[in-house]
Amino acid sequence: MTEPSGESPEKRRRPVAVPAAALVAFTAFGITALLGGLNETPEEPEPLGQGAVLDQGLYSTKLVESRVTLERAENRFEEDKRFVELVFDVTNKGDETRTVGVPAQKLEQAYLSDSFAGSLLKINPAFGEEAGPFAFVRSKGGDTQQLHPGVTSQVIVRYELEGDRRPPEKISFEMASFEFRTDFNNELPRWMMVATEAGDSYLPEVKARVTLPVKKGGAA
Template sequence: MPAAALVAFTAFGVTALLGGLNEAPEEPEPLGQGAVLDQGLYSTRLVESRVTVERAATRFDEDKHFVELVFDVTNKGDETRSVGIPAQKLEQAYLSDSFAGSLLKINPSFGEKAVPFTFVRTKGGDSQQLHPGVTSQVIVRYRLEGDRRPPEKISFEMASFELTTGFNNELPRWQMVATEAGDSYLPEVKARVTLPVKKGGAA
């Protein structure tokens, strides 16, 4: 056997002995408008991203412009859940079991002070609740401050949830899928989403 081949064969054997060849991690699924994502606790359809305008009530007020993310969300659990908000810090996201808490790394950023307003649109008025087995329209709304123009597209990552038991609780509960990172946990990315931002429309 040639020396080069012998070295390669030996290296392969050592690798196999120490636990086998490392498999490349699975890349998060790229998704776009209309796709449906199974998040474990939620089944989510990516409806659209759009610009909406709330017209001024008087001539002394100003029109308000928003960028909205729109989802059709089904709560697959057996308890009513809050729609929640995206975490301001990634290392805090794993603590959430809300739908909006699963939205990660939204790009472009709307600024540190741009906390979104999230709600469930219902026939009887806006709500903060996702009821079991019910498909609801969820809107995550960011206000465009000053003369800021809306982006052409918006991208974000989405986490998922699993039913698991804790150290001090034998009853299974839904938790965000996350991996340990130092003193905290970071959510595992289930999907990467890119949506075009549609212009126009009243809030």
């Protein structure tokens, strides 16, 4: 049999016009996907406040509070001291005992630390060099510098309020994190601060930005 007049075995399809700009964009998107995907915007550090818990890799850290404390003089020849304190509940998630440490004086030196307090960055407002910081674990057996594996300890980082300086209404700071990996100097993996290369040094990557109100009053 012959096919009906005017029709072919398959229905003819109309060509669809595609704008040149759309074709170029689609092609570029395909090439980008093939080479590893679109560049993603870096995630903003997590904003945290009082009571929040932060996973820092090596440490699990609860932000307890910031407060002003008064330390009474032990005798008449000394003077009372006032401190602004940052209080944390810190759990060492590693297999070794760690020291509390202190925040680095310079940001470009911070990446060398694996201590808890070494992960505190850019504390604002700034305190004078004589003001501290002083950092320790508070326990029933007395203050110590040790963070034992699997144990949650109360860590206090404090700055002295010199003279008649008024305490701030709030205190803010950034926190870094740690990862267990090798580096070019050592084939054995170890805990190191997450950092990115910046010239001839490294700068810590900010895991979270923290703001805490400063509570007035209280004795140390």
